[in-house]
Each structure stands twice: as C-alpha cells, then as structure tokens.
Amino acid sequence: MFKPQQVIVVLGLGAGQSTGAAVAVALVARGVETVNKLAEELKAAGGDASPFPAATYSAKDIQEVWASIRTKYPSPNYIINAAVFNAAHGVWKPFLDVTPEDIRTSLEVNVEAAFAFSREAILTFKENDVLEPKGKRGTLIFTGATASIRGNVVTSAFAAGKHGLRALSQSLAKEFGKQNIHVRSV
Numbered sequence: 001m002f003k004p005q006q007v008i009v010v011l012g013l014g015a016g017q018s019t020g021a022a023v024a025v026a027l028v029a030r031g032v033e034t035v036n037k038l039a040e041e042l043k044a045a046g047g048d049a050s051p052f053p054a055a056t057y058s059a060k061d062i063q064e065v066w067a068s069i070r071t072k073y074p075s076p077n078y079i080i081n082a083a084v085f086n087a088a089h090g091v092w093k094p095f096l097d098v099t100p101e102d103i104r105t106s107l108e109v110n111v112e113a114a115f116a117f118s119r120e121a122i123l124t125f126k127e128n129d130v131l132e133p134k135g136k137r138g139t140l141i142f143t144g145a146t147a148s149i150r151g152n153v154v155t156s157a158f159a160a161g162k163h164g165l166r167a168l169s170q171s172l173a174k175e176f177g178k179q180n181i182h183v184r185s186v
Contacts, residue, residue: 004075004076004077005078009066011028011084012085030056032051063120066120081128088143089105089109110165114164114165118168122140135180136181137181138181142168148162
C-alpha cells in the first residue's frame with residue numbers, strides 16, 4: 001500500500017537553533033541566510049528539508065509561501081499534516097517607554113501572522129484524509145511563552161501579543177477539533 005511522505009511546516013526559525021531547528025522539513029523564515037543554512041545542515045545530516053524564505057510575515061507573504069510549499073510537496077506523494085508557528089516579536093520595555101510602533105509590530109507578528117499561518121495550515125489539513133491510528137487530519141502547534149499566561153514587568157507589549165496567540169489557539173482547537181484537526185499551544 002502506498003504511503004505518502006509526511007511533511008512538517010515550521011515558520012519562525014529565530015537564529016536557526018533551538019525550537020525552530022528541532023523539527024523541520026518545510027522551513028519558513030524572514031532571514032534568507034538562516035533558512036537556507038538550516039535547510040543545508042539538515043540535508044547534510046540526511047534530512048529532507050526545503051527553505052521557503054518570506055520577505056515578511058504579512059498575510060500575503062505567508063499565503064504565497066504556503067502556495068510554494070503545496071507545489072513542492074504535492075498530494076498524493078506528500079501529506080502536509082503538521083505545522084508549527086514559532087515566530088515571535090519581543091518587546092521588553094517599561095510600559096511608559098512602549099511606543100505605538102512597538103505594539104503594532106508585536107501584534108503583527110504574534111497575532112496577525114499567526115492568523116494567516118493558521119488559515120493556510122487548516123485549509124491544507126482539511127484536504128487530508130483522517131490518518132489512523134490517531135484519527136487526525138493535521139496538527140497545528142503554536143509555541144508560546146510565559147507571557148502568554150501572565151504578564152510581568154517590561155512585558156506589556158509582548159504579553160499582549162502572546163496572550164492573543166494563546167486565545168487564537170484555544171479558539172481554533174474548539175472549532176477544528178471536531179473536524180479532526182488538532183490545535184495546541186505549547
């Protein structure tokens with residue numbers, strides 16, 4: 001029986017180490033050098049990794065990247081059944097030093113980009129059959145931070161974005177869990 005190769009999409013590699021580098025096949029990042037370097041390192045170690053650099057984490061750029069990923073990994077030979085949103089924009093300033101631009105950028109990366117990424121991941125998962133033995137069509141994971149649970153001194157802008165990300169993941173888990181799509185914030 002033919003079994004398609006499973007594909008994991010990871011958005012947000014940071015400097016190309018730790019969480020974003022731990023699991024990868026379709027790598028998405030704003031840093032062209034970072035995403036290309038990590039893909040080459042994974043290939044050299046025997047992995048099957050492809051870089052998908054994005055100019056920004058805007059909805060348009062994320063949609064274009066997902067289109068490229070779907071083209072690179074077409075069904076039925078591949079099944080994109082896992083996606084990890086690991087992007088973040090941190091602002092660590094006392095509240096009275098936080099600027100409107102700080103808030104805007106934090107929300108754009110931590111919330112708006114997560115919405116765009118989630119939409120593309122879920123649309124992709126909805127095309128998948130239910131995979132046995134776990135009975136899932138796909139898994140969407142958001143990496144969080146302590147700030148997603150509670151704010152602290154100098155984290156007002158960052159916590160607002162991470163709280164929004166956590167609320168998004170909870171809402172999506174309730175809405176799409178019924179459709180065999182697992183959503184989790186870790």
